[in-house]
Amino acid sequence: xxxxxxxxxxxxxxxxxxxxxxxxxxxxxxxxxxxxxxxxxxxxxxxxxxxxxxxxxxxxxxxxxxxxxxxxxxxxxxxxxxxxxxxxxxxxxxxxxxxxxxxxxxxxxxxxxxxx
Numbered sequence: 001x002x003x004x005x006x007x008x009x010x011x012x013x014x015x016x017x018x019x020x021x022x023x024x025x026x027x028x029x030x031x032x033x034x035x036x037x038x039x040x041x042x043x044x045x046x047x048x049x050x051x052x053x054x055x056x057x058x059x060x061x062x063x064x065x066x067x068x069x070x071x072x073x074x075x076x077x078x079x080x081x082x083x084x085x086x087x088x089x090x091x092x093x094x095x096x097x098x099x100x101x102x103x104x105x106x107x108x109x110x111x112x113x114x115x116x
Contacts, residue, residue, distance in 0.1 A: 002056040008075035009058070011090060011097055011106070014041065015079035019068040022049055024076065034068050046070050059104055 001007075007024050017038055031050025038046040049069045056063055056076070065082050082088070089098045095106045 002054060002076065010075060010077045011083065011088070012077045013080050013083060013090060015077050016081060017068050018065050018077060018079040018082040019046070019048075019070055019073055020052075020054070020076045021073050022069050022071045025052060025054070025069065031069055038068060038070070047072055058099070061099075061102060063099075 002024055003026060005024065015038075017036070019038060029052055031052055034048045034051040038048060040046060047070055049071060051066060051068050053064065053066050056065070063086065065078065067076070078088075083090075087100050090096075090106075091098065095108075097104050097106055
């Protein structure tokens, strides 16, 4: 839950930087300049608008992240930067993620062929 909205979250260990789609942030949120650039797996540049600090909740547990903001991705991608900082471990066989010692179930989107 982010700003009282349920949004899609992808735990993306292949993404070096946590990134969120701009539509999930309040329009009056002041963005900070972003350093560096992001690219997709096929090296296509991802447009960035800036960065922001956000607070969000996963299954009733509060978390925070510094995120790059883009108009062109779908949801919140928690990258390896966030997972390392929060001691997160993906357990693929069990369809779980352990974050700071807490176990969370991963839920898939079968119609999209994705697990989030």
